[in-house]
């Protein structure tokens with residue numbers, strides 16, 4: 283599927299191979315199979331099929347190498363394997379941190395702001411939790427949001443039963459439910475976490491990455507090409523102000539450092555929550571809302587232990603059911619309790635336990651609460667015309683502050699997570715741990731969608747950039763609401779809407795030179 287030769291001209295150029303870029307490729311392959319679609323990804327192909335999750339790589343050394351190759355050009359790559367290990371500015375495996383400009387004097391900043399650069403993007407490394415947004419997380423001006431989320435679930439291969447064999451998962455949910463379910467509508471009660479994970483016929487778990495989103499239809503589409511190790515440096519605009527193509531640079535070792543032009547009728551920028559606005563900025567597309575209303579979900583974690591349980595009989599768990607994240611439960615966000623709870627049973631404790639106190643697998647429960655941020659116009663990423671990042675793109679500076687309301691929400695989250703821990707069993711930590719800003723890995727808002735072109739948004743409900751025909755944006759940055767839930771399902775749903783609009787617009791002209 284990967285290709286070294288750059289085409290001179292395509293119908294659609296897609297920048298970035300994460301799940302939202304892949305969603306465009308998939309829907310276009312289904313709806314406009316005659317359209318020539320080229321995808322450009324700055325990082326290398328680290329897994330097979332391209333874009334697949336590195337957890338599916340059985341050999342630990344090969345997996346570690348795939349993670350390392352995803353960690354970009356800087357020297358700030360992944361050291362922490364889990365959020366619980368993140369004591370400070372540390373990156374998760376497969377990711378790397380923004381080197382400079384992450385925290386300005388007197389501001390909170392986003393110290394753990396991270397990226398992945400590889401085919402499949404962050405979704406080659408993600409936890410694959412795919413909850414639906416609820417209450418004020420939802421995008422009120424999209425009447426078709428639920429249908430888009432259905433489609434997102436189809437593309438990502440979301441299931442709820444992959445960990446049904448995990449010991450104590452039902453018990454954990456019963457205990458959480460007793461603590462929080464009263465007064466909640468059915469869909470907002472404690473339940474199994476929808477996960478982009480499925481079980482193969484032989485019982486092995488398969489974690490979805492962009493490979494699942496591409497699907498056979500994209501891999502089999504002879505009009506689709508994926509060009510890895512290729513940086514898009516600029517979206518080209520025509521004299522009419524419309525998108526006209528992309529300028530790309532071959533990043534392979536030893537390649538001549540020269541630019542190529544690929545003409546396109548439509549350009550989709552799906553280059554993550556920070557690098558999508560970066561590429562628009564580099565291309566001279568600089569609407570007032572670009573980079574603004576940036577938001578990341580403040581996060582607290584806590585660990586508890588089920589004390590009053592017996593080791594499960596061996597037959598109870600399905601083969602392979604026990605893994606680092608066996609049993610993932612969901613405490614949905616509500617406006618009344620504005621936290622998204624992700625509860626994962628662990629095989630080992632994140633905090634040291636006494637040697638003579640062996641852990642019953644599945645009895646350690648890691649609790650995480652993500653909070654919705656108070657959105658502010660001045661929380662933003664700025665780009666420099668003078669300074670460059672490790673890829674030669676405009677350097678980023680993050681302006682970011684927590685508000686009094688954010689601090690109050692965090693206080694409530696810390697109290698709530700201790701209550702949840704007590705409901706489940708016995709707290710293992712003295713107090714909850716507040717992760718450094720950015721640890722959520724969910725960066726939203728910087729190319730936000732709006733119902734009208736009122737200067738407060740970057741794109742319309744189809745993700746088309748206001749005032750630049752043929753230019754679309756994708757990813758978590760498009761989400762305009764203050765979500766607490768993991769955003770990828772929502773971002774993929776929004777990509778489905780945009781891709782359908784492109785397919786409809788290409789119509790009979792697809793595959794024919796302009």
Ligand SMILES: Cc1cc2nc3c(=O)[nH]c(=O)nc-3n(C[C@H](O)[C@H](O)[C@H](O)COP(=O)(O)OP(=O)(O)OC[C@H]3O[C@@H](n4cnc5c(N)ncnc54)[C@H](O)[C@@H]3O)c2cc1C
Nearest residue numbers: 298300301302324399403404409410411514553757768770
């Ligand atoms: C450890 C971890 C756990 C996570 N867990 C969850 C979870 O449980 N649930 C959830 O919803 N989300 C989770 N996430 C976040 C999730 O992975 C992202 O939301 C998702 O991958 C975003 O998809 P995307 O396509 O918008 O961007 P990305 O996946 O980041 O992909 C963007 C791609 O664009 C490429 N790119 C950038 N600039 C350029 C350029 N100029 N030219 C060419 N290519 C470029 C990048 O290299 C990258 O590969 C997690 C992430 C990590 C790392």
